[in-house]
Amino acid sequence: MLSHCATAAGVADQIVDGEVSKITPQVTNKNVTDVLAPTNPATVQLNITPDTCVSLQQGRICYSTVTASWHSQQDLDLCLALDNEILQCWTQQSQGKYKFEFASPQTSVVRLLQQQKVMAQAPIKVNWVHQASKVKRHWRLF
Numbered sequence: 001m002l003s004h005c006a007t008a009a010g011v012a013d014q015i016v017d018g019e020v021s022k023i024t025p026q027v028t029n030k031n032v033t034d035v036l037a038p039t040n041p042a043t044v045q046l047n048i049t050p051d052t053c054v055s056l057q058q059g060r061i062c063y064s065t066v067t068a069s070w071h072s073q074q075d076l077d078l079c080l081a082l083d084n085e086i087l088q089c090w091t092q093q094s095q096g097k098y099k100f101e102f103a104s105p106q107t108s109v110v111r112l113l114q115q116q117k118v119m120a121q122a123p124i125k126v127n128w129v130h131q132a133s134k135v136k137r138h139w140r141l142f
Contacts (some may be wrong), residue, residue, distance in 0.1 A: 039090045044072045046112050046120035058128040059105055066102045066124060068110055071095040086113075 010029040016069075048067050055062035068080055072094050079089040080098055088098040100122055102108070 006007055015020065034054045037139060044070055044076070044078070044112055044119040046070045046110070046122050048122045050124075051122065052127060053102060053104075055105070055126060055128045057130045060128070061103050062126045062128075063076050064102045064124075065099060066110075067097065067099045069095070069097040074135050076114060076119070078119060081111045081113055089094055 001111050030039045044135045049067045049069075050064060053062035053064040070078070070080075075092040075094050077089075078093070078096070078097070080087045082100070082102070087100055088096070094102050104124075104126060107123055110119055112119045
């Protein structure tokens with residue numbers, strides 16, 4: 001039979017088959033918060049304004065001045081990228097803002113990268129007023 005009895009000194013008595021022995025608790029260097037709440041990766045919020053660009057006709061390049069702003073609860077090294085092009089980088093910052101000229105015929109993705117790892121992303125959608133016509137119109141004056 002195995003049983004434990006705790007004492008005020010932090011030493012417990014262990015009774016195994018009628019024999020009493022002392023158990024001393026093991027001391028570790030971990031905080032209780034480290035054990036109960038493991039560290040989570042940084043949460044980064046990314047806002048793109050405007051997030052939609054409107055072109056006159058489908059397939060045409062859409063032009064817009066876009067502002068990307070971000071914030072995090074801790075200081076990070078981050079780079080802002082549009083598709084595969086790095087636009088701006090920050091070192092040990094918890095927030096940032098960057099204004100850039102967007103020019104694309106299709107939807108693109110803005111990403112915040114930390115050593116090639118995507119921390120946040122948001123699309124810039126390209127819409128159009130008129131669909132591209134499939135029939136070419138030939139104008140004749142006479």
